[in-house]
Structures are given as C-alpha cells and as structure tokens.
Amino acid sequence: MNTYLNNSYKLKINNIKKTFEDLLVVDDVSIYLKENEFVSLLGPSGSGKSTIFNIIAGLLKPDEGEITIDGEDFTGKTGRVSYMYQKDLLLPWKKVIDNVALPLAIKGVKKQEARERVKKYFKIFGLEGFEYKYPFQLSGGMRQRAALMRTYMFSRDIILLDEPFGGLDAMTKRNMQYWLLEVTENLKASILFITHDIEEAIFLSDRIYILSNRPAKVKEEIKINLPKPRKSEIITSIKFNEIKKQVINTL
Amino acid sequence: MKKLESIEDKLIPAVFSGILILTWYFTVESGYIKEFTLPSPIGVIKALFDILPDLRVHIAVTLQEALAGFFISIALSIILAILMDNIEIARKAVYPLLIVSQTVPIIALAPLFVMWFGFGIIPKIIVVILVCFFPIVVSLLEGLSSVDRDLLNLMKSMGASRLQIFKMVKFPASMISFFSGLRIAATYSIMGAVIGEWLGGRAGLGLYMLRVKNSYAYDKMFATILIIVVLSMTVFKTISLIQYLSMPWFREMKEE
Structure with a gap:
C-alpha cells in the first residue's frame, strides 16, 4: 500500500486486539473507511462489534493496534468521533x-x-x-x-452507528433505511454501521466486513456493486440476491 | 373518564375521613368516652380559634427551626451525595453509618442535645437535620447512580468533562428521585422540630403542646396537632409546587 492511498483513508483501524479478563473479544481486526463511504460491520450479536466501536470512539484502549483518523493517531482518545445506539x-x-x-x-x-x-x-x-x-x-x-x-x-465527517434501527418495528425500520440512504447523500459523511441484519447491510453499504463470532475477526470483505441512489426495488433484484447468498455462505 | 377518576380519587378519602370524624363525634357526644379524655371534634375546632392568636409566636418559632434544619439538610445531602457518588471509598465508609444513624432513637438523644447545646434553637435544628437528612441523601444518591451507563459513555465519547457530565446529565437525571426524598423530608422537618421542642425549650408548638398536655387541656393539644398537620402538608405541597414549576418536561409528560 503506498502512502498516497493511505492519506485518503478517513478512518483506519490497524490490527486491533482487545481482551477482557483473559477473554479475547477482538482479534487482529483491520478496517478502513474512505471519504463518503458507507461501510457495514456485519456479524452475529455479541461478537464484539460494539467493542470495536468503543475502541474507535476512544472509550476503550486496544491491547494492540492503533486507530488513525485523517492519518492522525487517535488510539484511546475521546472527543473525535461519537456514535449512535439502538437506544436514542x-x-x-x-x-x-x-x-x-x-x-x-x-x-x-x-x-x-x-x-x-x-x-x-x-x-x-x-x-x-x-x-x-x-x-x-x-x-x-x-x-x-x-x-x-x-x-x-x-462529528460531521465520521459517524458510527451501532444497530441504530434495532429497536424499531419492521415498517419504521424500512422507512428509516430509505431515509438514511437519502440523507447520507446530502451529508457528505463517512459512515461505519454495525448490524446483524444482512439485507440492511447490503441495502445501505458500499462495502461490508463480515465478522466472525467471538472473538471478532474479519472473515471477509465484500464490495457491494449496486448502483446508487438505491430504490426499494433493488432488494428483489437478482444482483442483490446473489450478494445475499454470498454473505450467507460466508456467515 | 380521566376527570371522573380524579374526582373519585378525591371523593373517596374525603368521605372516609368524614365517616371517621362523625364516629369520633358521636362516641364523645354519647358520653361513651368522657370529654376530658378525648375532646369532641367540635371542641377541638373551638379551641383552635381560641388559641390561634397565642399560637402565632410558637408557629413562627417551629417553622423557623424546621426550615433552617431542612435547608441545612439539603445542603449537607447534596455535598455528601456528590462525594459518595464520585469517591467509592467515601460511599463504602459513610453509607452504613447513614443507615445506622436512622436506627438510633432520636427521642433518647434529644435530651442530650439540650444538655450540650442549651434550650435555644440549635438542639431543635439538630433533631430536624437528623430526621431530614437521610431521605434526601439516599434519594439523591440513588438518582445519581441510576443514570444509564451508555449515556455516560456517550457523553465521554463527545469529550465531556466530569463536571459537564454531572451538570448536564447526572444532576438533572436525579431530580425526580431527589424531589421524592425532599417531599418526605419536608413533612418530617416540622415533626422533627416539634420533637426537639417537646424535650425542652422556651417556645414552639412542641413546648406549647407539652404545656397544655400537662394542664389536661386536650382540646388545645388536638388543636395544636391539627396545626402541625396543616403546616406539614403546606411544606409538602410547596415542594411539589417547586418541582412542578422547575421541571416543565416532567409536568408535560405526566399530562400526556
């Protein structure tokens, strides 16, 4: 990877590791987020996804690895990015x-x-x-x-969303997904999104990291080559279902 | 429907109290209980109007003691609750003592306070503090420590300082619980002052009650009790009113 590319990363997570009392929760995870990109972390519940967010937000210090934002080291520092929960x-x-x-x-x-x-x-x-x-x-x-x-x-440039629509009913959730896609077009923000809902991840994202069960490890990175702006019909398209099949197989 | 329920809520206790007072009235009127051991409700009301001019001074003294003790309790409670909330050792050291302090019979201690601090206002204020302090500190502490951890983390992630987290989140979040402690303490405050006076003093409702009791004027004693009840209820309602005015969001939430 050359330095030029390195600079265009909004957020970069390099080889982070975290254990809680001998329990390995995050194992050597590396993730990056580019400008204006929408990236999802998809994985089973309790797989340590939220721990990754806490590390990015600076609330937890990783045992190993580092967090850089715009090329600057932010490991264990709060006050740069905030995140949003399922609870408002x-x-x-x-x-x-x-x-x-x-x-x-x-x-x-x-x-x-x-x-x-x-x-x-x-x-x-x-x-x-x-x-x-x-x-x-x-x-x-x-x-x-x-x-x-x-x-x-x-923080207008980077937004972390931790299953933000998890607590909503199915109808509202759908509407919120459409709305989120629409609003992010205008916001010019890079978004990292945690979910365990496969369709939600595919529908919203430019890329998906599939995480393993605890300890969280990146199993696979999938690029979602669906055209944007996306409409609701896309969910029933062949392409969408091919991606879905691929994701399910990896999970 | 809601309106009907609220009328019902007020009507039921009123009717029940009416029945109790009538029973009292007829038992005394019928001569079943002698008037000098238990005055009739009408006798109490009459006595109330007789003694009211004389009582003004005593009411003022009692109110002064109760309010002084109440405000000192609030100040002490806020300081102590904040300390205990922030410093784990302080919580561990003080909390058991707080509970033990509530098991000590104040009625036994109060004469000692008179001996140590004289017949003035100070021993009464101490008694008031002893009864008021506990409910306030416990409710405030509970309020402070019940704040959602995720909310605290969110504040931290946004770079808020400890002081900001306290001012913006913890203190406002503990208000509901704090006010319920205050309401209890407010009613206790009058009673605390009366107990303090009962055990020795120069003025106040407690002292007055002791005097009329010793002269077997039970109608006057009951009239004084009535005044104490009214005073306590007034302080209670005042606290509720302050809460109503200072927490508009809570008010609207209840009204919805």
Missing part, C-alpha cells in the same frame, strides 16, 4: 433542539448560539416543527433521527 439516549428534560445541540454545549457554545447553529439542519433530518418538543413527544423513528442529528452535530 436523548435527555428527557431537554427540548429536542437542545438535545441536538448538546455536543456544541459540551464544546462551550452558548445555548442561544448553539440553537441557531443546529436549527437549519432540522429540515434535512425531517424534524422541522419539532424543535421545541420534548423527546417523549416524538415517535420512535423521530427520536432516532434526532439522535442521529446529535451525532452528526458532534
């Missing part, structure tokens, strides 16, 4: 606009200014008119969109 983790006592502006508040931006700065994004995230509602007044899908918006406000 919105603060029930703050209005949606202040929840979304939370990352700015942490950076020390004054409340009014923070509100001004996030206001214009409500339309993109489909939350226009709900700025001054409390989280409990929103539907599950809307809360997830607000959580995504908060994550985006923190």
Whole structure:
C-alpha cells in the first residue's frame, strides 16, 4: 500500500486486539473507511462489534493496534468521533433542539448560539416543527433521527452507528433505511454501521466486513456493486440476491 | 373518564375521613368516652380559634427551626451525595453509618442535645437535620447512580468533562428521585422540630403542646396537632409546587 492511498483513508483501524479478563473479544481486526463511504460491520450479536466501536470512539484502549483518523493517531482518545445506539439516549428534560445541540454545549457554545447553529439542519433530518418538543413527544423513528442529528452535530465527517434501527418495528425500520440512504447523500459523511441484519447491510453499504463470532475477526470483505441512489426495488433484484447468498455462505 | 377518576380519587378519602370524624363525634357526644379524655371534634375546632392568636409566636418559632434544619439538610445531602457518588471509598465508609444513624432513637438523644447545646434553637435544628437528612441523601444518591451507563459513555465519547457530565446529565437525571426524598423530608422537618421542642425549650408548638398536655387541656393539644398537620402538608405541597414549576418536561409528560 503506498502512502498516497493511505492519506485518503478517513478512518483506519490497524490490527486491533482487545481482551477482557483473559477473554479475547477482538482479534487482529483491520478496517478502513474512505471519504463518503458507507461501510457495514456485519456479524452475529455479541461478537464484539460494539467493542470495536468503543475502541474507535476512544472509550476503550486496544491491547494492540492503533486507530488513525485523517492519518492522525487517535488510539484511546475521546472527543473525535461519537456514535449512535439502538437506544436514542436523548435527555428527557431537554427540548429536542437542545438535545441536538448538546455536543456544541459540551464544546462551550452558548445555548442561544448553539440553537441557531443546529436549527437549519432540522429540515434535512425531517424534524422541522419539532424543535421545541420534548423527546417523549416524538415517535420512535423521530427520536432516532434526532439522535442521529446529535451525532452528526458532534462529528460531521465520521459517524458510527451501532444497530441504530434495532429497536424499531419492521415498517419504521424500512422507512428509516430509505431515509438514511437519502440523507447520507446530502451529508457528505463517512459512515461505519454495525448490524446483524444482512439485507440492511447490503441495502445501505458500499462495502461490508463480515465478522466472525467471538472473538471478532474479519472473515471477509465484500464490495457491494449496486448502483446508487438505491430504490426499494433493488432488494428483489437478482444482483442483490446473489450478494445475499454470498454473505450467507460466508456467515 | 380521566376527570371522573380524579374526582373519585378525591371523593373517596374525603368521605372516609368524614365517616371517621362523625364516629369520633358521636362516641364523645354519647358520653361513651368522657370529654376530658378525648375532646369532641367540635371542641377541638373551638379551641383552635381560641388559641390561634397565642399560637402565632410558637408557629413562627417551629417553622423557623424546621426550615433552617431542612435547608441545612439539603445542603449537607447534596455535598455528601456528590462525594459518595464520585469517591467509592467515601460511599463504602459513610453509607452504613447513614443507615445506622436512622436506627438510633432520636427521642433518647434529644435530651442530650439540650444538655450540650442549651434550650435555644440549635438542639431543635439538630433533631430536624437528623430526621431530614437521610431521605434526601439516599434519594439523591440513588438518582445519581441510576443514570444509564451508555449515556455516560456517550457523553465521554463527545469529550465531556466530569463536571459537564454531572451538570448536564447526572444532576438533572436525579431530580425526580431527589424531589421524592425532599417531599418526605419536608413533612418530617416540622415533626422533627416539634420533637426537639417537646424535650425542652422556651417556645414552639412542641413546648406549647407539652404545656397544655400537662394542664389536661386536650382540646388545645388536638388543636395544636391539627396545626402541625396543616403546616406539614403546606411544606409538602410547596415542594411539589417547586418541582412542578422547575421541571416543565416532567409536568408535560405526566399530562400526556
């Protein structure tokens, strides 16, 4: 790999290893994410995918290996990328606009200014008119969109999503997937997405890393050569099903 | 439907209390129980209006002691809860002592406080603190430690400092629990002050009650008890009102 290529990596995870009390959870995982790319980590539940995210976010230090973002070492450092969970983790006592502006508040931006700065994004995230509602007044899908918006406000270039739609019903989940594809076209962000839903991974991603059961190891990397923007019909296409077959066989 | 239920909620206890008071009234009126051992409800009301002018001073003293003790308890509880939440050793060292402190009969200790601190306001405030402190500290501590770990991790990943995490997440998240502790402590505060006065003092509702009891004026004693109940309920309601005003999100959540 030459240096020129190395520089175009937004996020690079080099040979990370992590054990918890003698239990090997992540075993020599290397992953990269390019600019504007949508990459999924697909693997069984409890396979250590979330540990990988915690390491990227800097909450955990890997035993071995390193994390570089834009070529800079960020191993074990928080405050660069944030992530979004299945749980929306919105603060029930703050209005949606202040929840979304939370990352700015942490950076020390004054409340009014923070509100001004996030206001214009409500339309993109489909939350226009709900700025001054409390989280409990929103539907599950809307809360997830607000959580995504908060994550985006923190780091616009890299977004980590940890099974963000896992807690939603099937219909809402579908709609949220279409919506996510649409919105990411506008956001110009690199996205790393954790899921155990094969169709979801294929439908959304440019590339998929298939992870093994614990300890997490990269079993295979699959490029998804489906045209973008993608429509719902694509799920029933021959190409889609060929990829699906390949993924199932690897899993 | 909801409105009907709330009327029902108020009506049932009111009717039941009415029945109890009527039973009381008729038992005394019929002469089954002598009036000097148990005054009739009407006698109590009459006594209440008789003594009210004299009682003003005592009410003021008791309220002053109760509120002073209550506010000191709040301040102490916040400091101690934060310490215990942040420092594991502090929690381990102090928590058992807190529980033991609640098993000590205050009624036995209070005369000692009088001996140590005199007949002034201080021993009463100490009694109030002893009864109020515990529910506040425990509820606040519980609130602080019940925050979702993932939420704390999220805050950390966004680079929030410990102080920011406390201000933005932990403290607000513990408010519901904190207020339920405050409500309990608020009602205890009046009672604590009365116990303190009962065991020696120059003024206050407790002292007044002791005096009328010793002169066998039970109607006046019951009237004083009524005032204590009203005072306690007022403090309780005030705390609820403060919660209602300071937590708009909680208010709207309940109303939905």
